[in-house]
Amino acid sequence: MSEHRFILQPYRGVGSRHTCPVCHKKRCFSRYIDTEKQFTFPDDVGRCDHEQSCGYHLTPKEYFERNPQDKPKHSDWSARRATPTEPPNPASYIAAETVAQTLHGYDRNNLFLFLKSKFGSDDAERMMREYCVGTSKHWPGACVFWQTDINGRVRTGKVMLYDAGSGKRVKEPFNHVSWAHSLMKLPGYNLRQCFFGEHLLPMNRGKPVALVESEKTALIASWYLPEYVWLATGGKSGCLNADALRVLRGRQVILYPDLGATKQWRQKLPLMKSLGIEATIFNFMDDVADDTDKSAGYDIADYLLQIEPDQAVLQSMIRKYPMLQKFIDDLQLELVSVERYDPTTETLLSTSNNLNNEK
Template sequence: MNRIDDAMVAATMRGYDRNNLFAFVAAIIGSEEAQRLMEMYRVGTSKHWQGATVFWQISADGNVRGGKIMLYDRLTGHRVQEPFPHINWVHSVLRLPDFKLTQCFFGEHLLPYIRDKPVAIVESEKTAILATHYLPQYMWLATGGKCSCLNREAIMALRGREVMLVPDLNATDDWRKKLTLFDDSGIKATLFESLEQMATDEQREQGLDIADFLIAEQTPHGILEQMMQRNPALRQLVDALQLELVGIEEYKPSESSLKSE
């Protein structure tokens, strides 16, 4: 057994109001656009952990190869790593008998429907979703891991397509080595190295990816960082008091305050 029933996928395509990743993405690009992209990429909500997300890996021929469950922080959009890395697989949680996981690219099911765009491949599923909003001239896929799916069998789904690899910082050298694999398979592929060339040492240490740069100035933390750059004293205050950003919300006057004006 190496596929999951479509009905299981459909059952997760709801509950976005309690999905932490949806909350993060919606805060940046709006709820309507966030829902469009989540549905487009077949991203579901899991009950395994409160607020968890399930990324379905569906092949170009429509087979559901697997579902990766992950928990994100609603505010930062980072994966929850404490007290342990919150990542699991649907087949493991459900203890499906004799299931054999054969991974494919996240978003691969879109390839037959989007034929007029070059393919861009990133590591993170979250990044593929956000990049689709900001850079829609590409068809974005994700490996779901540093070099997951960058193997001879998986890349066969990309035959006949123009491919650009967009690695995380510090993964550029590893992904450069994969270009030979594409060439040997008759697939035209290039490596996007601009991020690595423009990044600071601190950004490399953090292992940022293209989505971090695309949304840097639009998240609450990005807004705070801009404020601290304009006012160094604010950075000293934040550091000295070990302040933690709770959230930045749009001010909406109450009905009573409007009446009193």
């Protein structure tokens, strides 16, 4: 009998190696298996072979610490452990000074340039600073999504490269994803990820929370639908575990999974309920998406970007002031342009030119 019940899946050809849930590189991820074939781990429990550039490793021990309800209750579970369970090591943090040094140089940041082309320079910079997105020198044009927790401490930063024109991730000749703590070669670093945008929760206590997979999607959706606090899990599995989800206790949460991930995210609803989170899932996209959208793995940002910004501002105002729609209908008004909507004062600037009366 093996000394360890849970082991990394032995190599049995390319079919036994999978895509890493963090760096998204193919055929480099080894999953943990139960030698007694009584328990199946989620797909993100395993180790990435790219220890320097990625370093992702979620062990069975860490998984059961975060999800105690899944812990096997067999009598031999405790007997086969070599040592007593130790409390999890505290998270490591990156200095605020290091983060601050990246919050500039947006003119050479491809993600900023894309957001600027869609929403204008002022709103693009506001979103970057609000969500604590920096500029990285690791690749020309790269950005860094700093993961700042609810207490304002930075857990890590995901370094990514986007195309400034399309806003899509650059995947050729390789998938440009790395981690700040790995690039900085910080010794003994203990990574415990948190939601991207988590630091916005304390200042938005009255707003419901919307969860998406991609950091870029959280930024874009926050512009179109500012009545939510938009957070990103950082991947299909990402922060959907008990350890990370506890910051959402007592909040209303809507899950917006990417196309193809709805079933996996729906399985997290019982866990969220057990943590005191009132969660629902938005599956409208799965119902209306065509095969092309599904194969591309579209998310809500891909659909929101199809809405003209002026129209999005008007719809936001109508949601807040429903009588505005009746006013527009009765007077047969047509939207011409919206120069800027200020959500803090709830006013449109240059309102005299915003609506054109067709009568």
